[in-house]
Amino acid sequence: MLDKYLNKITQGDCLELFKDIPDNSVDVTFADPPFNLKKNYSSYKDSLEFQEYLDWCEKWISEMVRVTKPTGSIFVHNIPKWLTYYATFLNKHAHFKHWIAWDAPTAPMGKSLQPAHYGILFYTKEPKGSKIYELRYPHKRDRKQGYLWKDYGGKKDLLHPFGPLVSDVWTDIHRIKHNSKRDPHPCQLPIHLMDRLILLTTDEGDIVLDPFSGTGTTAVAAKRLGRQFVGFELDKKYVEISEHKLNHTLPNFRIGNNWVSFYLNDIVTIKDKDWPDLSQYFSIPNPLRNIDFEKVELIDKKWIPENVYFFESKEKSMNNASPTATTIKESTKYKDNSENKSTHIDILSKPAIAK
Numbered sequence: 001m002l003d004k005y006l007n008k009i010t011q012g013d014c015l016e017l018f019k020d021i022p023d024n025s026v027d028v029t030f031a032d033p034p035f036n037l038k039k040n041y042s043s044y045k046d047s048l049e050f051q052e053y054l055d056w057c058e059k060w061i062s063e064m065v066r067v068t069k070p071t072g073s074i075f076v077h078n079i080p081k082w083l084t085y086y087a088t089f090l091n092k093h094a095h096f097k098h099w100i101a102w103d104a105p106t107a108p109m110g111k112s113l114q115p116a117h118y119g120i121l122f123y124t125k126e127p128k129g130s131k132i133y134e135l136r137y138p139h140k141r142d143r144k145q146g147y148l149w150k151d152y153g154g155k156k157d158l159l160h161p162f163g164p165l166v167s168d169v170w171t172d173i174h175r176i177k178h179n180s181k182r183d184p185h186p187c188q189l190p191i192h193l194m195d196r197l198i199l200l201t202t203d204e205g206d207i208v209l210d211p212f213s214g215t216g217t218t219a220v221a222a223k224r225l226g227r228q229f230v231g232f233e234l235d236k237k238y239v240e241i242s243e244h245k246l247n248h249t250l251p252n253f254r255i256g257n258n259w260v261s262f263y264l265n266d267i268v269t270i271k272d273k274d275w276p277d278l279s280q281y282f283s284i285p286n287p288l289r290n291i292d293f294e295k296v297e298l299i300d301k302k303w304i305p306e307n308v309y310f311f312e313s314k315e316k317s318m319n320n321a322s323p324t325a326t327t328i329k330e331s332t333k334y335k336d337n338s339e340n341k342s343t344h345i346d347i348l349s350k351p352a353i354a355k
Contacts, residue, residue, distance in 0.1 A: 002026075002230070006207070009219060009231035009242045014211035017232045018063040026230065027131070027206035029064040030197060030218055032077040032189060033057065057082070058089045060211055065093040065123075067209065071131050073097075073201040074123045077189070083119045094123040097132075102170040102193060120197070122168075134272040135166040135200055139291070147293050156289040161282070161296045162275060166196070172268070194221035195253070195261035196269045202227055204259065216242025224253045224305075225261075252305040255281050255298070265304050 001020050010017055036053045064074050074094055076086050087096070100120040108114050124130040139159070140149040152159060173193045194217055198208060204226040210218035213231030215238050222229040223246060233239050253262055258278050261269035270278060281303065285294040298304065 005230045007228055009213050009233055009239050011239045014060055014232040021067045023066055024069050026067045026209045027069055027072045028201050028208045029068050030075040030210050031212055033212050054085055061089045068125045070126045072125050075197055076121045080119050083121055090123050095127045097124055098122040098168045100168050102173050104175045136163050136270050136272050137166055137172055138163040156292055161284045189217050191217050191221050192261050192263040192268055194218050198225050199269055214238055216245050220245050220249050223249045225259045226251045255303055
């Protein structure tokens, strides 16, 4: 039954579609549901009564746990207010690992602390035996001078060349603020945030399910990292946007045989266990103490995958044009980084959503 949903975004109500997904069949489930804050979604209301919203949330959270494998993980993203309630639901069925906070400052809200993060609840299906990997991200540096932010004193020779282990506070990932970088969706997540969650808890070929797929961020991250995906989405327009992006996504986010997350032409997340192999592709300061002012960098920038297609969304033009109104003819290079080869690919007359 799972096969008919695999590597597709299926339009429909997630509670109905979940009925077709077998128990213990998915490696990771991730949900970024409507926040019930009257956001302007395309075709559904984001304004349920308080208890009605929580009752609905408990249903899909229970389904997420049901379909997750015993070795799998469950992630739920929202504002802290709702996560406190979600945790009570998850505590009945799964096992708490972390509350992940990622940087998302907002406008001041009067006589209160200024909200500055979104939360991600991280649970596992079973208390032991879950698939979880240590991750690393690049050392933080002064943007102008390039020196390390943190003063490590005489311990610089003991630093990991790539960067520190990822903690449960992510200050290196930020909200998408510019409309030119957004899809026509009110709550789009940064795709490299999804890369990090996927690298944290999956291997190549594993299945990631998102019951509120939106414009396909989870699915695109999964595909470019060599994972399989299942997406549910109620809105037809969001499904069309997702399919278009997926048609122009390649499973090429890797260096050698190691899957990594790229952002702005840099590697921003790796698995710690992959560093012994990955290190051969990097120029590492010698002596290592020079890392204070010298970055670890890829020896050859050609190993960074080129964007197959830059999907720049404009809601106004989306509303005024047919999804098949334009076609593209592109020539690009698909980098097969497993052997550091470059293969020429022509993408001819693929339907494009007019923008």
